Amino acid sequence: MKKNKQWSGWGPTGQQAQQHYLVEPRHLAGGGDLRHVTEYLRASGWKDKSKTGGPVVFDSPDKSVRIGYDPYTQPGGWTISGKQTRTQEAWHATLGRQVPVEIVAGVTDALTRPRSAHAPNVWAPLEAQSWETERGQHFTARSPDGDAVVRFHQSAPGQAHWWAGARNEHGTVWEATFTPTTPMHLVQAFSTALADPQPVMRPLGHVPPSQRIRTTSVSVLPSQLSAWQQARITAARAATWASNAFATNKARPQGPGARPYAKAGRMR
Secondary structure, three states, X not given: OOOOOOOOOOOOOOOOOEEEEEXXXXXXXXXXXXXXXXXXXXXXXXXXXXXXXXXXXXXXXXOOEEEEEEOOOOOOEEEEEEOOOOOOOOEEEXXXXXXXXXXXXXXXXXXXXXXXXXXXXXXXXXXXXXOEEEEOOOEXXXXXXXXXXXXXXXXXXXXXXXXXXXXXXXXXXXXEEEOOOOOHHHHHHHHHXXXXXXXXXXXXXXXXXXXXXEEEEEEEOHHHHHHHHHHHHHHHHHHHHHHHHHHHHHHOOOOOOOOOHHHHOOOO
């Protein structure tokens, strides 16, 4: 007669479950594990230019964008810079150290993917999650709990930038800014990740001390954590492979004497 065994996740039996917490709202969850961002970039073909003991630095495959994380300077945090190209002005974004990595990844993941053909709308994801918007001197959206804000800030003609921030009962937790030349789909990717109502997970000892957050205790096996992380990396590799394969096929001639499609279409 078989005995019923308690299911123990993906990994081998005998693992010790670890206590984690699901934290909401995510904008007050604290910075999190940098590898959530960096391993996805690595799997997407970005070059790790970091030096041992120094800031984190990643360059895009075409060297047009650099992402850095510096915990050693004040205020420190994430910097994302795009070089001027034929179709894009130079741009720059800064995200403070306590911006949750899941929100940072909204922007950095988007940099690894082809741009959507749809016109971006920064405010739509916020309004879809019941953020209050108001038009005044600046266009502002405020989270339902009142603790996070996104603002298009125009201090003078020709001087404008996107600003976002979060605060709790202790004061400002983080700030993020985007120059007005930042590609709009990246600002929308940021607002989408910011407004996402899904909680984020933090290990024991990494939950910020705040009465403004709600936590749910969960027991997680190391193998479960590893499987979730690996699934994200696998998705990045698959997307990169598909994108490269498409680009290769698009550039490859279709056989001897092949002509551009428009010319071929006129042949009888």
